[in-house]
Amino acid sequence: MDAAFWNDRYAVAGHVYGEAPNAFVAEVAPQIPPGLVLCLAEGEGRNAVHLATLGHRVTAVDQSEVGLAKARRLAGARGVEIETVLADLANFSIGAGAWAGIVATFAHLPPALRRRVHRDVVTGLQPGGVFVLEAYTPAQLAFDTGGPKDPERLMTLAALREELSGLDFLIARELEHNVIEGDGHTGRAAVVQVLARRL
Numbered sequence: 001m002d003a004a005f006w007n008d009r010y011a012v013a014g015h016v017y018g019e020a021p022n023a024f025v026a027e028v029a030p031q032i033p034p035g036l037v038l039c040l041a042e043g044e045g046r047n048a049v050h051l052a053t054l055g056h057r058v059t060a061v062d063q064s065e066v067g068l069a070k071a072r073r074l075a076g077a078r079g080v081e082i083e084t085v086l087a088d089l090a091n092f093s094i095g096a097g098a099w100a101g102i103v104a105t106f107a108h109l110p111p112a113l114r115r116r117v118h119r120d121v122v123t124g125l126q127p128g129g130v131f132v133l134e135a136y137t138p139a140q141l142a143f144d145t146g147g148p149k150d151p152e153r154l155m156t157l158a159a160l161r162e163e164l165s166g167l168d169f170l171i172a173r174e175l176e177h178n179v180i181e182g183d184g185h186t187g188r189a190a191v192v193q194v195l196a197r198r199l
Contacts, residue, residue, distance in 0.1 A: 045071020
């Protein structure tokens with residue numbers, strides 16, 4: 001699932017995962033403090049653009065130049081600006097204490113990289129800043145509604161509590177629900193959702 005894979009996936013008319021934000025991101029967005037927000041593996045920009053419409057200064061990072069071009073077009077259509085950064089998360093520095101919010105939806109990384117990125121998320125948040133995550137759990141393998149088939153890339157709440165040690169979990173749940181996000185994610189799904197704050 002490298003840059004070429006995602007460029008090919010996004011090289012279609014319309015938005016693969018829709019133009020609306022992830023429902024969990026929209027639900028918890030009021031709990032993100034004012035300030036800078038970082039969207040990781042942001043793809044076509046649906047979450048970044050939504051958060052920009054709420055007044056946040058948003059940086060969207062993705063390895064797909066095609067996806068980020070669509071994100072900029074979506075921002076223009078909504079009358080907002082976002083910053084886009086073309087980067088593989090393996091080579092991207094989150095920085096320390098820089099962000100009021102960090103968002104990652106369905107960013108299914110190899111385990112070692114995921115653990116490193118999550119450690120950097122903890123240190124990258126400002127005091128009071130929040131991390132928003134939704135991802136598929138191993139139970140998603142029973143569904144055919146999106147996500148990687150490699151179980152090592154799927155996430156559990158227990159592992160996330162360990163990887164995000166140092167954050168206060170405000171919402172922490174594994175559940176099954178209907179995910180309706182364009183053609184890429186549609187149908188019943190098994191997910192983990194986290195809203196966690198740096199104290």
